[in-house]
Amino acid sequence: MECNPVLYSWVAVYNNGSSLSEFDGNGRHLFKEIDQDKLDQLSWASSDPTKTTYTVHIAPWQRVILFRRHHFNERTGEDYVLYALGWQATIDGRNYKSILFIDPQTNTARITENLG
């Protein structure tokens, strides 16, 4: 079963002003294609203009966190998707992270330091 939850897609903006979108005229780009060394900001954006765009600015000392969290119901085939966006960094030998989980079904977002 194909899970194609593209209510939100990512947009990467680089520090030279250029950008890379998950979907463009060349099809779909993968997360691994993002040049994280040049990354200035990363967003979850919707083609629906009524939906909020969520953006994180990335400093050179931060590493980006971006994923879709799927909840795939084996019986019904329903795929409930949360969108995660944030950063992590190693400071004095300890890993710190801050992650925003966006739930478009309930129109809520929460920040956590726990990946769960």
Place this chain on the structure above:
Amino acid sequence: MAAVVDVQEGNGAAVTWNLVTAARFCTADDPAPAATNPIPIPAAGTNRSYWKSHAIAFSGAFTNVTNVKIYTDGVGFGSGCIEYIGVETLTLAQYAQATGTPGTTGNEMVASHANIASKQLLFAFTSTSPKTVDAGPITSGRCKHVVTQLDVDPTAAAGTKTAETITWRYDET
């Protein structure tokens, strides 16, 4: 196209992974038994299903999958029916075909599966406390598989049980 996921059940001695959309506990190594080989309610003691080996297979376009977990709605099949999941989650090489007496009972997973050393209550795992299946990263193919089994005791009520829900959770980049 994003990741394509299929829930699969391993069957046979030389394992074949079969697509399943409605797994059914039964007393045979069968991914689609329909009403054949149900689990008889014992007069005393316990009858068991054959154990089930389930995983999800990933294909399509994605960078990787991590943090694969599984959980239930916490309800279960009711009195006399106890659902277990092996503590260990297994690689393909650790697969073992389910065994038992067809139409009567399966062999108990801890006693008979070479790679399952202990088991837990399946329906104790819920959305707030899911069971970790595979940390990943997975770039293609199948995650580790889980082994589940249904025990039936004399207090069970006869008949087809209402379907229960198992949910797979995973992070896709």
